[in-house]
Amino acid sequence: MISRRRLIAAGSAAALFPSASSWAQAEPKPKLLLVMQSNGTHQRSFWPRGPTLEPTPILGPILSDSTVAPSTSLLRGLFNRSTGAGNEHDLGFAGLWTGKPTVGSFTDPWGDGPSIDHQLASALSLTEPFPTFHCGVLASTSPFFKAHRASFSYLASRRTVPTEVDPFRAFATFFSPSQAHGRLTLSQRKSVLDLVHRDVRRLAGTLPAEHASKLDRHADALRTFERRLSGLIRPDAPAHCRAARLAGSPLDVTDEASVPALMALWADFIALALSCGLTRIVTYQLGQCGERWRFRWLGIDENSHNYIFHGDEGNADIAAKTTRINAWYAQQVNALAKALAGQPGQVLPTMLDETLLVWGNEMATGTHGMNDIPVVMIGGAAGRLPGQQYVNSGPQTYHRLGTTVLRLMGVPALGFGDERTCGGIDGLRVNA
Amino acid sequence: VRCKRAVSSMVLATLWASCDAQIRLPRTLIGDLSPVPIESPSPSVPKPTPPRLRRHSSSELMALLDSLSAPGTLRLSAEQLVRGFDNDAQALEVHDRFLNEWLALAEGAASAAVQQAACTTETCAHAALERWALIAWSRPLTADERSDLWALAQNERIEDRLRIATLALLASPSALYRVEHRNGQPALSALESAQALAFFLTGAPPPAWLLDEAADGTLATGAGRRAAADRLLSTPSSERHVIRLLKHWLMVDQVTHLNKNPDLLEVFSRVTREALDREVDAALRQLVFEAPVTLGELFTAPHSWPGAAAAPFNKGPARRGLLLLPAVLARHASTDNSGPVTRGLFIRERVLCTPLQGPPPSLAAQVMAPLPAAPTTRASFEQHSADERCAGCHRLIDPPGFAFENYDLLGRYRADENGHPVDTTGSLEGTDVDGAFTTADALLDRLASSAQVRQCLNAHLASYAFGREVHRDEVPVPPATATVREALLQLVEWQGFVQPMEAP
Numbered sequence: 001m002i003s004r005r006r007l008i009a010a011g012s013a014a015a016l017f018p019s020a021s022s023w024a025q026a027e028p029k030p031k032l033l034l035v036m037q038s039n040g041t042h043q044r045s046f047w048p049r050g051p052t053l054e055p056t057p058i059l060g061p062i063l064s065d066s067t068v069a070p071s072t073s074l075l076r077g078l079f080n081r082s083t084g085a086g087n088e089h090d091l092g093f094a095g096l097w098t099g100k101p102t103v104g105s106f107t108d109p110w111g112d113g114p115s116i117d118h119q120l121a122s123a124l125s126l127t128e129p130f131p132t133f134h135c136g137v138l139a140s141t142s143p144f145f146k147a148h149r150a151s152f153s154y155l156a157s158r159r160t161v162p163t164e165v166d167p168f169r170a171f172a173t174f175f176s177p178s179q180a181h182g183r184l185t186l187s188q189r190k191s192v193l194d195l196v197h198r199d200v201r202r203l204a205g206t207l208p209a210e211h212a213s214k215l216d217r218h219a220d221a222l223r224t225f226e227r228r229l230s231g232l233i234r235p236d237a238p239a240h241c242r243a244a245r246l247a248g249s250p251l252d253v254t255d256e257a258s259v260p261a262l263m264a265l266w267a268d269f270i271a272l273a274l275s276c277g278l279t280r281i282v283t284y285q286l287g288q289c290g291e292r293w294r295f296r297w298l299g300i301d302e303n304s305h306n307y308i309f310h311g312d313e314g315n316a317d318i319a320a321k322t323t324r325i326n327a328w329y330a331q332q333v334n335a336l337a338k339a340l341a342g343q344p345g346q347v348l349p350t351m352l353d354e355t356l357l358v359w360g361n362e363m364a365t366g367t368h369g370m371n372d373i374p375v376v377m378i379g380g381a382a383g384r385l386p387g388q389q390y391v392n393s394g395p396q397t398y399h400r401l402g403t404t405v406l407r408l409m410g411v412p413a414l415g416f417g418d419e420r421t422c423g424g425i426d427g428l429r430v431n432a
Numbered sequence: 433v434r435c436k437r438a439v440s441s442m443v444l445a446t447l448w449a450s451c452d453a454q455i456r457l458p459r460t461l462i463g464d465l466s467p468v469p470i471e472s473p474s475p476s477v478p479k480p481t482p483p484r485l486r487r488h489s490s491s492e493l494m495a496l497l498d499s500l501s502a503p504g505t506l507r508l509s510a511e512q513l514v515r516g517f518d519n520d521a522q523a524l525e526v527h528d529r530f531l532n533e534w535l536a537l538a539e540g541a542a543s544a545a546v547q548q549a550a551c552t553t554e555t556c557a558h559a560a561l562e563r564w565a566l567i568a569w570s571r572p573l574t575a576d577e578r579s580d581l582w583a584l585a586q587n588e589r590i591e592d593r594l595r596i597a598t599l600a601l602l603a604s605p606s607a608l609y610r611v612e613h614r615n616g617q618p619a620l621s622a623l624e625s626a627q628a629l630a631f632f633l634t635g636a637p638p639p640a641w642l643l644d645e646a647a648d649g650t651l652a653t654g655a656g657r658r659a660a661a662d663r664l665l666s667t668p669s670s671e672r673h674v675i676r677l678l679k680h681w682l683m684v685d686q687v688t689h690l691n692k693n694p695d696l697l698e699v700f701s702r703v704t705r706e707a708l709d710r711e712v713d714a715a716l717r718q719l720v721f722e723a724p725v726t727l728g729e730l731f732t733a734p735h736s737w738p739g740a741a742a743a744p745f746n747k748g749p750a751r752r753g754l755l756l757l758p759a760v761l762a763r764h765a766s767t768d769n770s771g772p773v774t775r776g777l778f779i780r781e782r783v784l785c786t787p788l789q790g791p792p793p794s795l796a797a798q799v800m801a802p803l804p805a806a807p808t809t810r811a812s813f814e815q816h817s818a819d820e821r822c823a824g825c826h827r828l829i830d831p832p833g834f835a836f837e838n839y840d841l842l843g844r845y846r847a848d849e850n851g852h853p854v855d856t857t858g859s860l861e862g863t864d865v866d867g868a869f870t871t872a873d874a875l876l877d878r879l880a881s882s883a884q885v886r887q888c889l890n891a892h893l894a895s896y897a898f899g900r901e902v903h904r905d906e907v908p909v910p911p912a913t914a915t916v917r918e919a920l921l922q923l924v925e926w927q928g929f930v931q932p933m934e935a936p
Binding site for chain 2: 085086087105106107108130131132134145147150151155156158159160161162164173183184188191192193195196199200203206207208211214215217218220221222224225228254256257292294296301303306310
């Protein structure tokens with residue numbers, strides 16, 4: 001459901017609507033929502049003890065939820081043994097969705113992208129107004145340490161997409177009618193874009209491949225922008241998409257105290273944006289790589305990275321705090337899934353049926369463990385992913401997760417990143 | 433070349449005479465494709481250089497709009513920072529989000545500029561478009577380009593035709609990028625040199641007079657570039673830009689967003705952070721422009737700039753130099769302690785340009801272990817790094833960090849910590865000013881006398897100028913007497929500024 005607090009479905013005012021292909025489809029198209037958490041988890045509190053998906057101290061909010069649990073699967077056994085620049089935080093954060101080790105130096109590592117969101121956008125030739133969207137909470141300012149930590153979405157090696165941290169701005173970008181109501185006509189705007197497009201192509205023809213590829217992406221961005229122009233007005237758009245507006249006062253998006261409220265807003269926004277066909281791939285980061293939140297709203301008040309996640313997992317106090325924090329993350333992921341379940345699908349009953357939500361983590365444990373990286377899949381991926389699976393087939397490289405996501409999204413990949421033929425997740429059933 | 437210049441001059445002079453334009457057009461202009469002779473060969477071997485694409489950064493594009501007298505209320509999102517700077521050539525490109533923001537800004541700017549021009553005749557509109565092309569593209573339009581832009585809305589009113597043409601001008605790759613070594617020549621062309629100078633020293637497109645000098649071949653010599661740079665550096669916009677550039681070097685460009693322990697929010701409020709940020713501006717303005725000091729004295733000059741709002745953070749013994757600014761100390765401290773290791777890394781990597789390798793995986797357990805309880809921060813970190821496998825690097829990193837232990841995580845002075853006297857003694861190793869020190873002031877004296885530090889700052893300046901990583905040994909060492917202004921002038925005078933070098 002749309003948040004009663006801030007997101008209000010308005011009446012009949014014209015708004016930004018997706019292109020004509022978004023509704024009345026014969027076959028549902030899978031949507032992707034990648035959620036990235038930092039600092040690992042408390043392993044013993046995370047995984048079920050038995051072979052079935054019994055609720056655990058951390059996963060209780062998800063596995064006990066009658067709406068979300070049926071479409072939930074756990075993937076156990078994924079490891080990341082790559083070596084590269086930086087430490088395990090960096091290798092996991094920049095590597096999980098690029099499939100490659102980091103490059104650069106210890107204090108300035110970078111992903112060797114592109115990340116899977118941009119691989120998919122390229123492979124699937126997405127036609128949504130915003131093919132991919134990268135957002136997060138408290139991730140835009142200069143990180144305390146290592147600049148790459150502000151974004152895990154990569155256009156190419158060492159080139160990140162800045163994280164949108166302000167849901168109010170995102171809402172204005174996606175739902176504001178301003179683009180359709182400026183002083184220029186649609187044909188005038190298109191003629192400008194055509195001229196620019198021609199000049200971009202001409203310039204690309206004069207440059208070495210390394211630079212020409214940048215201009216190819218510039219041309220892609222122009223095409224996407226042009227689609228937005230022609231897709232603004234859709235008389236047959238579902239009512240729930242029409243001129244939803246955001247009420248209330250903007251939040252301080254740099255203040256840790258805003259995190260819970262920001263996450264509630266993002267859950268509503270992401271579900272609405274996917275449901276209205278405005279985007280097909282959302283990448284969402286819960287803070288930055290190696291996040292240091294103090295979690296005051298949980299009654300904890302310590303630099304969590306330094307004094308909790310780096311602590312001895314066997315210590316009862318550390319274990320309790322790590323568990324409490326990760327259970328809170330599970331609540332946030334569950335809220336995302338429920339927000340998706342509250343939105344109608346374009347073909348299937350709900351957006352959760354059409355979406356693949358993957359909750360990943362840069363590491364397995366706060367002490368930089370890289371075995372048994374916690375990964376949860378939620379949603380039906382448009383009928384391609386049966387739920388209620390607990391994959392525990394022994395150690396397998398994290399690259400297989402990337403392969404599986406590519407396949408579920410419709411790309412017949414053999415491997416992912418540096419592991420070009422690693423195959424998909426061993427033991428996970430998917431529908432052909 | 434002479435012929436082209438004459439034609440350009442004639443066309444532009446005609447346009448100039450026919451409209452009440454306020455912006456002076458260059459008296460002569462040549463196209464981007466015109467190579468000019470370069471000064472006498474250097475000892476290094478010039479090599480053919482492939483063309484290099486550089487997208488203008490968000491701040492450069494905002495400056496472009498300012499130059500059009502069409503500043504908007506919207507801003508472009510901040511860029512990815514690489515090595516502390518926001519203009520890395522490899523990192524910057526046009527992606528969906530950027531384009532969305534830029535086109536919205538460009539449309540608003542086009543409307544504002546057109547409204548201001550108030551053209552009612554085609555002649556006036558053409559002249560305005562030419563003026564704006566000189567700003568946005570750093571060159572005049574070709575006949576074909578002019579025709580293409582003007583043909584975008586043939587049946588519209590003059591005002592609307594100009595608005596659409598201006599939007600196309602700003603949306604064009606010629607406004608978003610500059611290409612260096614377009615013809616594969618070893619040295620930048622005249623126009624490329626003008627752009628390099630202007631964006632480096634003012635963060636904005638080249639002004640008309642600089643394009644004139646490019647056309648004259650003035651910028652082909654080191655002396656010519658130096659003279660042009662001197663003129664650029666005398667403008668208020670350059671002052672603001674150089675201050676911003678140096679804040680990026682110190683990595684204090686986002687002090688207002690610094691997150692610390694929320695318990696400290698009352699004393700480290702946004703108002704306070706803004707005051708500390710302004711103090712950095714004031715310090716740099718004084719030390720670089722109003723009462724210029726040498727590069728070494730940047731580390732030792734007495735604090736004497738106005739900063740009443742930041743005064744509570746400057747209590748204690750009189751402070752010297754940029755590194756003892758509370759904002760700098762707070763930026764490089766941790767969120768909940770003084771961060772001697774991160775401060776030490778800042779000195780090693782940012783001030784001395786001596787990067788270190790990170791800890792090997794075999795030391796992960798030591799790296800992760802929480803700091804042991806100890807009477808002082810220093811004692812905690814010393815125990816943490818006691819393992820002999822850690823000590824190899826930490827004996828290089830930690831001492832310059834420990835030197836600042838008289839300053840807490842917010843940059844406030846403390847004579848003792850938890851009732852224990854603060855120990856700031858240490859020794860610098862692996863530099864050209866090795867030796868023992870007992871206080872931060874003593875360390876700063878060493879840094880102030882270091883040629884390595886001057887060369888390191890030069891490398892950071894060059895890194896910004898070139899939009900790529902520049903190692904210390906790639907650039908000359910500024911003399912001990914050089915001020916920031918002199919270092920900038922010598923850098924642009926250096927042949928390496930326009931011609932990548934390869935060892936003989």
